[in-house]
Amino acid sequence: MNQLVTYIQSVAPRLNPEALEAIGLAFRPIHKEKGELLLAQGDVCKDLYFLAEGICRFYSIKDGTEVTNWFSFKNDFITSFSSFFTKSPSYESIEMLTNGSLYQISYQKLAELQESAIEIERLINYFSNLYTVQLENRILFLQTMTAAEKYQMILKEEPHLIQHIPNKHLASYLGITRETLSRIRSNIN
Amino acid sequence: MNQLVTYIQSVAPRLNPEALEAIGLAFRPIHKEKGELLLAQGDVCKDLYFLAEGICRFYSIKDGTEVTNWFSFKNDFITSFSSFFTKSPSYESIEMLTNGSLYQISYQKLAELQESAIEIERLINYFSNLYTVQLENRILFLQTMTAAEKYQMILKEEPHLIQHIPNKHLASYLGITRETLSRIRSNIN
DNA sequence: CGCCGAGTTGAACTGAATCAAGAAACGTGG
DNA sequence: CCACGTTTCTTGATTCAGTTCAACTCGGCG
Numbered sequence: 001m002n003q004l005v006t007y008i009q010s011v012a013p014r015l016n017p018e019a020l021e022a023i024g025l026a027f028r029p030i031h032k033e034k035g036e037l038l039l040a041q042g043d044v045c046k047d048l049y050f051l052a053e054g055i056c057r058f059y060s061i062k063d064g065t066e067v068t069n070w071f072s073f074k075n076d077f078i079t080s081f082s083s084f085f086t087k088s089p090s091y092e093s094i095e096m097l098t099n100g101s102l103y104q105i106s107y108q109k110l111a112e113l114q115e116s117a118i119e120i121e122r123l124i125n126y127f128s129n130l131y132t133v134q135l136e137n138r139i140l141f142l143q144t145m146t147a148a149e150k151y152q153m154i155l156k157e158e159p160h161l162i163q164h165i166p167n168k169h170l171a172s173y174l175g176i177t178r179e180t181l182s183r184i185r186s187n188i189n
Numbered sequence: 190m191n192q193l194v195t196y197i198q199s200v201a202p203r204l205n206p207e208a209l210e211a212i213g214l215a216f217r218p219i220h221k222e223k224g225e226l227l228l229a230q231g232d233v234c235k236d237l238y239f240l241a242e243g244i245c246r247f248y249s250i251k252d253g254t255e256v257t258n259w260f261s262f263k264n265d266f267i268t269s270f271s272s273f274f275t276k277s278p279s280y281e282s283i284e285m286l287t288n289g290s291l292y293q294i295s296y297q298k299l300a301e302l303q304e305s306a307i308e309i310e311r312l313i314n315y316f317s318n319l320y321t322v323q324l325e326n327r328i329l330f331l332q333t334m335t336a337a338e339k340y341q342m343i344l345k346e347e348p349h350l351i352q353h354i355p356n357k358h359l360a361s362y363l364g365i366t367r368e369t370l371s372r373i374r375s376n377i378n
Numbered sequence: 379c380g381c382c383g384a385g386t387t388g389a390a391c392t393g394a395a396t397c398a399a400g401a402a403a404c405g406t407g408g
Numbered sequence: 409c410c411a412c413g414t415t416t417c418t419t420g421a422t423t424c425a426g427t428t429c430a431a432c433t434c435g436g437c438g
Contacts (some may be wrong), residue, residue, distance in 0.1 A: 060432065062333045069328065082322045091329060118307060125314050132317065133271045134323040139258065140280060142331055143364050144251045147394070175332050180394055182418050336426070356385070369426055371386055384434085391428070402417070408410090 002029065003052040004103045007075050012123055019117045026113045027103035038078065038094040039168055045083035045090050046107050051076050054100025055164055059093045059172070068173040069095075071165060077127055078102070097165070114178075150174045151184045191218065191346035193292045194295070196264050201264050208306045215302045225281040227291075229268065230314040235296050240265050243289025243367055244353055257362040260286075260354060262315045266316055267291075276332035286354070331364055337362045340373045 004025040008015065027050060029168065032038065039045050041060060051072050058070035058080070069092055072078050073126065083090035084107065105113070114121045152160055161170060171181040194213040216239060221227065228234050229248060240261055246261035247269070258281055261267050272279035273296065295326065296304070303310045334342065340363065343350055350359060360370040 057416075060329065060333070067329075068331055069332075081318075082325045085318050085322060091325075095375065118310075121307075121310075125317075128314075128321065129274050129317065132321045132324065133274060135321065135328065136271045136280075139328055139331065140249060140256075142247070142328065143257055143258075166416070177395060178417070179396085179419085183394095357383095366427060367385075368387085368428085372426095375386075379438105382436095384436105386431105386433075389429090390426090390430085392424105392426090392432105394420105394423105395412090396423070398419100398421085400418080402415105404413100404415075406411105406413090408412105 002103070003075075004050045006048075008123070010011065012119075013134075013164075015119055015123065016117075022113060022116060025119065026109055027105045029047075030102050030104050032096045032100045032102060034096050036096050038096070039080055039090055039092070041091065041093040042089050043083075044087055047079065047178070048084065049078040049105070049112055050103040050106050051053050051078055051097040051161070052101045052103060054151050055097040056093045056094055057097050057165075057169060058094050059169075061154050066172055067175075068169050071161060071173065073160065073164075081128075081131065097169075103187050147174065147176045148187075151181065191292070192264075193239045196239075197312070201308075204308055204312065205306075208308050211302060212303060212309065215298055216222065216294045219291050219293050221285045221289045221291060222313075223285050223288050225285050227285070228269055228279055228281070229283040231278050232272075233271040234278055236268065237273065237294050237296070237299055238267040239292040240267055241289070241290045241292060244256075244286040245283055245289065246286050246354075246358060247281045247283050248358075255343065255361055256364075257358050258316045260358075260362070261351060262349065262353075270317075270320065286358075336369050337373050337376075339365070340370065 002024060004027055008020060008023055011109060023045075029052075032054070033117065037048060038047075038056065051163065055076055056072050056078060057068055058072075059066050059068045061067075079094055080094060082088070083092075110124075114124055118183060119144040141153065154170070154174070161173075165173075167181055167185075168178045171178040174181065191213060193216055193362075194209060197209060218241075221243070226237060227236075227245065240263060242263055245261050245267060246257055246264055248255050248257045250256075267283065269279040269281055269283060271277070272281075299313075303313055329344065330339065335345075343359070343363070350362075354362075356370055356374075357367045360367040365372065
């Protein structure tokens with residue numbers, strides 16, 4: 001049994017076996033190398049992925065500088081939500097920070113899967129609502145905290161970021177420069 | 190026919206009449222005065238509203254200062270998403286900036302309504318996805334723009350904010366002080 | 379008429395960015 | 409396994425966008 005199915009089962013133990021099997025069949029396993037893009041800024045995001053293993057980063061380039069919008073880890077679903085949902089060009093790229101094993105599904109196939117069973121549709125909406133909650137948290141985080149507070153928050157709430165993400169990307173995710181992050185880190189220790 | 194129903198009809202003209210009627214019956218019309226709260230920070234948000242007329246503002250208080258998170262206008266659905274969805278205390282308050290006429294529905298009733306017809310469930314998810322797209326836009330907006338760029342963006346994309354919202358609230362929505370906003374405005378004219 | 383909240387303007391201050399230059403870590407090929 | 413080039417991280421000096429504090433104006437409302 002593949003890891004996507006195992007994960008879904010752990011999240012939705014009461015999902016009926018047929019739906020679970022349909023999900024397992026609809027996604028296609030793929031491999032990506034470190035540095036490869038899942039999506040390039042400006043393209044329409046036509047796929048959804050499940051990240052079985054690896055780390056990836058969402059980022060936008062504005063005036064030549066990168067802004068990191070998001071990180072995804074093992075057992076996350078990956079897509080550029082706005083682009084995928086509205087079929088418009090993506091404001092962000094998605095790249096692999098490590099080699100990764102993923103499961104891929106097209107917009108079209110996902111739509112079919114969704115319509116095939118109400119439970120699947122509900123599951124998808126559940127994940128998408130979770131994402132929305134995280135976005136709201138992130139807005140408050142970006143808007144109300146100083147550089148040092150942001151770092152300490154991450155240290156406390158998402159230490160896996162600090163362990164696995166290069167500081168330059170972490171800095172741009174926090175909305176500060178790498179120099180500022182470096183100074184904060186040296187003040188704390 | 191009430192304004193909620195009229196609005197739903199305009200957004201989803203192919204929705205079947207029974208579903209439309211069910212929606213019309215499930216919501217309860219209410220009136221709110223300028224200054225009244227629909228939700229107080231720290232409380233669990235137990236209701237969803239449809240704003241038929243008026244303006245309201247979402248804000249958080251941190252260290253004694255207000256941060257404006259959102260504004261809603263005529264024909265918007267209103268709730269504190271995170272709190273409503275996760276049933277946890279809200280990080281924000283919602284207040285009326287004007288007198289308003291609204292339609293109210295409880296979490297429980299909404300859940301029932303949602304389960305009563307797949308089309309209604311889809312409609313709700315559609316609105317919630319729209320909101321998610323807006324949140325993503327807002328994050329990029331807050332993270333990549335200078336104070337002046339933010340103001341010009343609002344001027345161009347959401348002039349109704351400038352027309353109807355006091356500058357002090359607009360400033361805190363843009364993540365700047367009222368003084369800075371005032372200076373930007375006088376430089377432009 | 380006087381008060382109060384909202385908006386403006388000025389001056390000083392500050393957190394973080396920018397610019398610059400080394401030091402450390404990393405990976406790639408020999 | 410080491411050497412070399414590249415990228416990442418650190419540290420320092422300077423600059424700057426935006427904040428803070430303070431004083432003043434304006435308009436509405438009791």
